[in-house]
Each structure stands twice: as C-alpha cells, then as structure tokens.
Amino acid sequence: MKRELAKLIAGQVCLHACMTGMRMAAPLMALRSGQSEAAVGVLLALFALTQVFLALPAGRYADTHGLKRPVMWSVLTSFVGAGMAALWPIFPVLCVSALLTGGATGAAVIALQRHVGRAAQDLTQLKQAFSWLAIGPAISNFIGPFTAGLLIDHAGFQWAYGAMALLPLLAWCWVRKTRELPSYVKPEGHEKNSAWDLLNAPMFRRLMLVNWFLSACWDVHTFVVPIMGHERGLSASAIGSILGAFAIAAALIRIGLPFLVAHLKEWQVLTGAMLISSVFLALYPLMNTALSMGCCSVLLGFSLGSVQPMVMSTLHQITPESRHGEAIGLRLMGINASSVVMPIVFGAAGAVIGIGGVFWSVSALVGLGSRSAYLLRIGKKNG
Incomplete structure (x- = not known):
C-alpha cells in the first residue's frame, strides 16, 4: 500500500504541476502581450470552469473504469493542452490550454482519490492515506510555477510550455503499473441513479x-x-x-x-x-x-x-x-x-x-x- 501510494502521489504531483505551471505562465504571457486584466481574469477562470462541468461525468467514468483509464485520458489531454501552447503561443490557444489542463487535472484527481479510498484497509489507514495524498498539491503548487518561471526567464515561454507538456507523461510512468482494484457492480435497480440523489x-x-x-x-x-x-x-x-x-x-x-x-x-x-x-x-x-x-x-x-x-x-x-x-x-x-x-x-x-x-x-x-x-x-x- 505504501509503495503504491507513493507512486500515485508522484503521479498526482506531475499532473497537477503541469496545470499550476500553465496557470502561472499563461496569464503572465497574456499580460506581456498586451491583454487586458479582464481577459486575464477570464483565462484564469477557465482552469476551474471545465472541472465544474466535467466533475460528475468524470466521477461516473471512474466508477465504471477504475483508475488507469481515466488517468491515461487525463495525461493525454494535459499533454495536448500544454503542447498546443508550446507550438502556438497565442491567447485563444492559451484559453483552450487552460480548459484542457484544468479539466484533465480534475478528472485525474477524482480517479486517484477514489482508488486510494477503496485501497485502504481500515479507518486509520483511510485517514492516513488521504493525509499523504493531500501533500501532493502542496508540492506541485511549488514545482509547477517555479519550473515554469525559471524556464521563462532563461529560455522563453514556449520552452516552459514544452516542459509542462512533459510532466503528464512522467505522471503516466508512475501510475501505469498500479494494480487495479476489482470493479464494484451497482446493486440491481441502482444502475441509473442520479448523482444528485446523493x-x-x-x-x-x-x-x-x-x-x-x-x-x-x-x-x-x-x-x-x-x-x-x-x-x-x-x-x-x-x-x-x-x-x-x-x-x-x-x-x-x-x-x-x-x-x-x-x-x-x-x-x-x-x-x-x-x-x-x-x-x-x-x-x-x-x-x-x-x-x-x-x-x-x-x-x-x-x-x-x-x-x-x-x-x-x-x-x-x-x-x-x-x-x-x-x-x-x-x-x-x-x-x-x-x-x-x-x-x-x-x-x-x-x-x-x-x-x-x-x-x-x-x-x-x-x-x-x-x-x-x-x-x-x-x-x-x-x-
């Protein structure tokens, strides 16, 4: 459990760091290119907006397919989002990148948290596992912006976006060998329950x-x-x-x-x-x-x-x-x-x-x- 949890935390850090690095770099580039503060505010909101609408479908997808398939799609989406910004660093593309990297990170977090909760053997282990998992975003909030900032100052924005695009691939290296837990079949008569029923x-x-x-x-x-x-x-x-x-x-x-x-x-x-x-x-x-x-x-x-x-x-x-x-x-x-x-x-x-x-x-x-x-x-x- 401890070794697998460490790998999942490392994967979470890499995926989340991609998003936090983009969230720092994209608004800065937009301001330097002459975009208004209102436009930059919209750009920042897009990182969270996708997660509002995708959270429930992502949760159902994780309930159906487990851990690795949702994380795989999240990795690909984050890679494409950051890669687009590296190839075409213009404001409309940055907005699309914000939507893709924000939504992918949210979907991956849901799958990871679901897996960790199901893998715990007792209540103490459940609380401890989520305590360790919560350290991941704190680490990535430093790694992502710090790495992006260094690359912006010494190589330029496109190199920073390129580095952010590589982080999700590292995340997949950590997560891909994780053992899937047995799927849980919904009780008969509950297959079409709405999440709002909760x-x-x-x-x-x-x-x-x-x-x-x-x-x-x-x-x-x-x-x-x-x-x-x-x-x-x-x-x-x-x-x-x-x-x-x-x-x-x-x-x-x-x-x-x-x-x-x-x-x-x-x-x-x-x-x-x-x-x-x-x-x-x-x-x-x-x-x-x-x-x-x-x-x-x-x-x-x-x-x-x-x-x-x-x-x-x-x-x-x-x-x-x-x-x-x-x-x-x-x-x-x-x-x-x-x-x-x-x-x-x-x-x-x-x-x-x-x-x-x-x-x-x-x-x-x-x-x-x-x-x-x-x-x-x-x-x-x-x-």
Whole structure:
C-alpha cells in the first residue's frame, strides 16, 4: 500500500504541476502581450470552469473504469493542452490550454482519490492515506510555477510550455503499473441513479455544507488578502510572502497529519478547524502590519490545511462504494463553482461593507456552521 501510494502521489504531483505551471505562465504571457486584466481574469477562470462541468461525468467514468483509464485520458489531454501552447503561443490557444489542463487535472484527481479510498484497509489507514495524498498539491503548487518561471526567464515561454507538456507523461510512468482494484457492480435497480440523489442523504448534505464553508474560508483569504495588503500600503513582495506563508503552513500540517489522525476523529478535526478559522478570520482585519498579517496567515493555513483529508475520509465512509467517484465529483464541482462565484460575491460585498466586513461575515458564517461538522459525529454514531 505504501509503495503504491507513493507512486500515485508522484503521479498526482506531475499532473497537477503541469496545470499550476500553465496557470502561472499563461496569464503572465497574456499580460506581456498586451491583454487586458479582464481577459486575464477570464483565462484564469477557465482552469476551474471545465472541472465544474466535467466533475460528475468524470466521477461516473471512474466508477465504471477504475483508475488507469481515466488517468491515461487525463495525461493525454494535459499533454495536448500544454503542447498546443508550446507550438502556438497565442491567447485563444492559451484559453483552450487552460480548459484542457484544468479539466484533465480534475478528472485525474477524482480517479486517484477514489482508488486510494477503496485501497485502504481500515479507518486509520483511510485517514492516513488521504493525509499523504493531500501533500501532493502542496508540492506541485511549488514545482509547477517555479519550473515554469525559471524556464521563462532563461529560455522563453514556449520552452516552459514544452516542459509542462512533459510532466503528464512522467505522471503516466508512475501510475501505469498500479494494480487495479476489482470493479464494484451497482446493486440491481441502482444502475441509473442520479448523482444528485446523493444529496438526499442528510449526512452527505451536511458534509457538502461543511466543505463549502471551509472552501469559502480558503477563497476569502486568497482573494481578499491582496486587497487588504494594498489598503495597508504593503509591497507586492510582502503580500506574496503572506500568501506564501499560508501555503507553506497548509503543506506542513498535511505532512504532520498522517501521524496525528490515528488519535483523532474526523468530526473533531473539522469542528476544530472551523472554530479556529472563524477566530482568525475575525482577527485578520485588525492586523495592520505585514508581520501580524503573516502570523494570522500561518495559523489559518494550519487550520484549513488539515480539513481536506478529513472530508475525503468521511465522504468514503458515508457514500456507497459503487458511487465514490460520483460523490468525489460532486464535491469537486462544488469547490470549483465556489472558486468561480465567491470572488465575485466578495468583491461586491467589499464595495458595500468594506474588506473588514467581508472577513467578519465569513467568520460568523463559519463559526455558526461548525455545528454541521459536530453533527457529523451524531450521524456516524447513529449510522
């Protein structure tokens, strides 16, 4: 299990790094070629947009075909997307590349998460496996942009896109020898169930609500902190350092999670994360220096970085095994839809109640919503 998990994490890192590298390089090239900020915003949104619409079909495909076939198609799609940008680095092609690499990464993540959840032998192993798997995106968020940035500075954009196109091929080298798990046949009479039927289960609805609350915390930090830093008169490097500290903290807590989860229940981690996040979101607008904002950012990163493995572990326990792919797809669809919509909501709300008001509103929402995370305990106990 450990060796296979390491290979899957390496494959996830390579595929995700292709997308994150493209997500850094393509907007930068668009700005340097004279595109407007609005056009660049659309380009960035396209990386998430495909995942909103493909998440459920990708989940069903993974339920039917397992791990390797979905990952193979994702590898080919990412390779084509990044390769097109390397051959024809113009804005319309960059938009197509964003759609292809974003959608392929989302589809591969669903197949990988489904496989890892099914391969776990017990609850402790389930939580530990998802904790290790969650480290992958943190690593790729560094590798992709860093590699692309170096190549842009020393060789040019087309070489950077070419390197990103090679990463999915490396991912396939890691994943292709993974042993497929036996397929799970849906019970008779359930072959044509809609994924939306999952929302009829109170536990699943509660988990999706908790997932959305925590996703909103992540979004408000990513979107509003640069605006707040600008209002405070901080430099671009200081604002970047604050956001970087958040990412590092989120990665560090995920490294420590596999050793902690054996002693903690999922509902305990989720409830604690929501309460802690509520406190630090409320304190954020009161911070006036880069150092104090950085401290808040680190503590918030520790809190929010711990939740994804717990959400995934709970999801695999409360949904039928034959529909794990659909459930993961529905979760991913909600996260990406939130990432598209919430910045618009935050921007409009900030114009009316101010940036501090946005933080305090989300803080109150998440604090009150922590009851949903606590009730996951009651549901699992009764179930």
